[in-house]
Amino acid sequence: MTILENRRSAMPAAQEAAQTATQVSLAGALTAALRDSMAEDSRVVVFGEDVGPLGGVFRVTDGLAKEFGDTRIWDSPLAEAGIVGTAIGMAMYGMRPVVEMQFDAFSYPAFEQITSHLAKMHNRSKGAVTLPIVIRIPYAGGIGGVEHHSDSSEAYWTHTPGLTVVTPSNPADAYSMLREAIASDDPVIFLEPKSRYWSKDAVELPVVTPPMTRALVLREGTDVTLVAYGPTVKTALQAADLGAAEGLSIEVIDLRSLSPFDDETVGASVRKTSRAAIIHEASQFGGYGAEVAARVTERQFFHLAAPILRITGFDIPFPSPKLEEYHLPTAERVLAALDTWEW
Amino acid sequence: MSDRVATREEPVRPTLLPISLIDGAGVAVNGKRTAGFARPDDQLLLGLYRKMVVARRFDIQVSALTRQGRLATYPSALGQEACEISAVAALAEGDWLFPTYRDTVALVSRGVTPAEALTLFRGDWHLGFDPGHYRIAPQSTPLATQALHAVGLATAAKLKGDDTVALTFLGDGSTSEGDAHEAFNFAAVWQAPVVFLVQNNQYAISVPVAKQTHARTFADKAIGYGMPGYFVDGNDAAAMFAVISASVERARAGGGPTLIEGLTYRVEAHTNSDDPTRYRGKAEETTWRGLDPIARLETYLTKAGILTAGVAADITAEAEALASATRDSMSESPVLDPLELFDHVYVNDRPALLEQRAFLERELAATEAGGHR
Ligand SMILES: Cc1ncc(C[n+]2csc(CCOP(=O)(O)OP(=O)(O)O)c2C)c(N)n1
Ligand SMILES: [Mg+2]
Numbered sequence: 014m015t016i017l018e019n020r021r022s023a024m025p026a027a028q029e030a031a032q033t034a035t036q037v038s039l040a041g042a043l044t045a046a047l048r049d050s051m052a053e054d055s056r057v058v059v060f061g062e063d064v065g066p067l068g069g070v071f072r073v074t075d076g077l078a079k080e081f082g083d084t085r086i087w088d089s090p091l092a093e094a095g096i097v098g099t100a101i102g103m104a105m106y107g108m109r110p111v112v113e114m115q116f117d118a119f120s121y122p123a124f125e126q127i128t129s130h131l132a133k134m135h136n137r138s139k140g141a142v143t144l145p146i147v148i149r150i151p152y153a154g155g156i157g158g159v160e161h162h163s164d165s166s167e168a169y170w171t172h173t174p175g176l177t178v179v180t181p182s183n184p185a186d187a188y189s190m191l192r193e194a195i196a197s198d199d200p201v202i203f204l205e206p207k208s209r210y211w212s213k214d215a216v217e218l219p220v221v222t223p224p225m226t227r228a229l230v231l232r233e234g235t236d237v238t239l240v241a242y243g244p245t246v247k248t249a250l251q252a253a254d255l256g257a258a259e260g261l262s263i264e265v266i267d268l269r270s271l272s273p274f275d276d277e278t279v280g281a282s283v284r285k286t287s288r289a290a291i292i293h294e295a296s297q298f299g300g301y302g303a304e305v306a307a308r309v310t311e312r313q314f315f316h317l318a319a320p321i322l323r324i325t326g327f328d329i330p331f332p333s334p335k336l337e338e339y340h341l342p343t344a345e346r347v348l349a350a351l352d353t354w355e356w
Numbered sequence: 357m358s359d360r361v362a363t364r365e366e367p368v369r370p371t372l373l374p375i376s377l378i379d380g381a382g383v384a385v386n387g388k389r390t391a392g393f394a395r396p397d398d399q400l401l402l403g404l405y406r407k408m409v410v411a412r413r414f415d416i417q418v419s420a421l422t423r424q425g426r427l428a429t430y431p432s433a434l435g436q437e438a439c440e441i442s443a444v445a446a447l448a449e450g451d452w453l454f455p456t457y458r459d460t461v462a463l464v465s466r467g468v469t470p471a472e473a474l475t476l477f478r479g480d481w482h483l484g485f486d487p488g489h490y491r492i493a494p495q496s497t498p499l500a501t502q503a504l505h506a507v508g509l510a511t512a513a514k515l516k517g518d519d520t521v522a523l524t525f526l527g528d529g530s531t532s533e534g535d536a537h538e539a540f541n542f543a544a545v546w547q548a549p550v551v552f553l554v555q556n557n558q559y560a561i562s563v564p565v566a567k568q569t570h571a572r573t574f575a576d577k578a579i580g581y582g583m584p585g586y587f588v589d590g591n592d593a594a595a596m597f598a599v600i601s602a603s604v605e606r607a608r609a610g611g612g613p614t615l616i617e618g619l620t621y622r623v624e625a626h627t628n629s630d631d632p633t634r635y636r637g638k639a640e641e642t643t644w645r646g647l648d649p650i651a652r653l654e655t656y657l658t659k660a661g662i663l664t665a666g667v668a669a670d671i672t673a674e675a676e677a678l679a680s681a682t683r684d685s686m687s688e689s690p691v692l693d694p695l696e697l698f699d700h701v702y703v704n705d706r707p708a709l710l711e712q713r714a715f716l717e718r719e720l721a722a723t724e725a726g727g728h729r
Contacts (some may be wrong), residue, residue, distance in 0.1 A: 058515070084515055090545050095504055095538035102508020105493070107517070122534070129498045130505070137482035137494060140700040174701055198703040225706075273706045 061113030132175030155208030165295035234264030380653025413675035435623030503539035570581020590618025
């Protein structure tokens with residue numbers, strides 16, 4: 014698909030939505046997606062910490078325990094390796110578990126189960142075993158979370174062959190991409206930008222947005238391609254507004270899928286603009302932006318007029334709530350970075 | 357008193373001496389040491405004996421092939437046959453087995469062919485059989501991780517209303533891993549139809565049990581999770597079979613999980629590349645060779661009059677046939693297709709991965725030998 018086709022397929026949904034739509038939050042869209050997937054397929058089960066009667070600490074599973082009962086959704090003991098490990102066993106018996114890690118940094122106890130088993134089982138069994146499991150992880154900062162509640166762990170997962178890693182930035186995608194992730198036979202790490210949970214859009218549910226593995230051009234521009242995902246999509250759009258006021262035309266791409274990476278959409282955009290920058294909250298060294306810069310350089314070097322920039326968090330542990338604003342990339346920082354280029 | 361305390365049954369207290377039905381000298385045990393378990397009938401014991409002899413012959417054959425360089429590595433289960441074979445024998449057709457790298461003889465005893473079972477250790481691929489076909493999970497190397505898969509699978513079966521039971525092997529060392537704790541706890545909370553079989557072979561590579569736990573026995577740990585625990589003579593196939601099958605049937609009937617410790621001994625080195633002289637004495641090895649699980653059953657069954665010379669010859673023939681089939685299947689390496697590396701990484705194809713596949717394909721075509729290098 015070309016960029017334009019991508020945009021076109023995204024547009025009808027958005028336009029229709031504007032006419033009949035109600036305001037839906039990103040968290041609410043996720044709840045609806047879980048509900049619809051559970052209603053449609055009895056193999057879908059949901060478990061994790063506090064996901065039952067409480068509805069999860071972010072209320073994403075709100076109301077589902079009442080609606081589906083405790084054989085479809087339940088509170089598990091408090092242990093992340095246990096949650097992912099038992100999900101693997103359930104999937105081996107034909108279920109499609111959707112499990113929740115309460116916060117990004119608390120997915121780390123499950124690292125071994127995810128990287129050594131979840132990611133590898135299909136390949137090591139030569140396709141005999143498939144593990145259709147979705148691991149939902151609220152991630153990133155911007156909500157004043159104390160220590161260990163604001164990590165951006167995407168690079169750990171994207172570095173692991175066998176995993177699909179996606180992250181929605183808006184309610185319509187949240188609904189459609191979660192439905193698609195649950196229906197996928199590959200294991201999916203579903204990263205939910207927690208600072209965007211309460212942001213609302215006019216959306217008519219159910220909504221189908223373009224395939225989750227495709228990146229979307231959210232704002233067309235001619236001077237520079239700004240690649241964003243999850244929580245920084247909003248920042249990128251703000252930067253595009255700021256840039257426009259200064260006469261700079263910024264094209265904003267929402268990656269949506271981090272693994273696989275949509276080389277085609279990003280490549281087409283960079284060939285048009287000749288410049289690219291990537292924005293993410295995670296620290297820079299060895300971060301996801303390094304991969305984007307490397308592969309765009311490898312593929313589009315002769316179309317590039319300037320080195321690719323990374324506007325990211327610093328290479329420091331995620332700061333305390335009163336200091337996080339200094340760490341998180343802003344629209345102003347994006348423009349300042351673009352200013353360092355010779356134009 | 358909380359509801360929880362009021363409603364739980366008094367847990368089975370594991371004995372401090374291992375449950376024993378046939379002692380090291382091959383004599384039937386009666387009284388307290390049986391903990392109320394009945395000795396399986398002689399025909400059943402003969403069946404276990406046969407499978408143990410065949411398993412040992414296979415194990416010795418594979419160790420020899422490994423020394424000859426046919427396999428990359430092989431963790432032997434020699435001396436642990438009573439645990440390995442009783443576990444397989446106690447499972448019904450539809451039940452699932454979750455083995456570790458140690459338990460290759462259990463796979464073969466359940467019907468996996470030598471070539472399929474040894475694919476991993478020959479280095480041909482990470483797994484050589486279809487788990488769904490045999491209801492055997494891939495042999496797990498990351499310690500204790502498979503115990504959680506067993507709990508998950510058993511729970512899924514329970515949710516579906518099936519009467520499937522899962523049994524997972526664990527080593528003594530692996531009980532120190534967090535995943536072992538999480539598996540015990542999840543299984544107990546969810547009342548999963550699962551049996552944990554800790555083969556306490558007294559070493560984790562070089563590290564003895566005393567450095568893994570301060571508990572009196574591994575079976576004692578069961579109490580804290582609210583499940584029954586049994587400490588069993590792991591070289592006594594009669595006792596192992598009796599306790600495992602009772603636990604499997606209890607799980608099947610909705611009674612939840614059980615933790616069983618089989619006290620045994622790893623007679624061989626950890627793997628062919630290990631050197632046990634650096635951490636244990638010959639005297640200890642000699643003592644344990646004297647408690648051999650096969651020898652005692654042989655004495656018992658011979659005295660009982662059902663292990664006749666004819667039966668023994670028949671068992672030897674079966675063992676030799678398997679050894680020979682194993683040698684044959686290892687004598688030639690299958691032709692490996694490097695391009696298969698890219699298959700099944702994902703169910704859904706990825707353009708970027710297909711590009712890497714095409715790269716290797718071009719490289720192979722350019723190499724004179726091509727194909728298998
Ligand atoms: C998570 C993990 N850590 C370390 C190892 C390396 N390792 C392989 S076997 C082993 C010893 C395990 O001992 P035990 O659980 O008693 O099983 P045994 O080998 O005696 O059957 C170790 C440390 C591993 N495979 N997995
Ligand atoms: Mg051991």
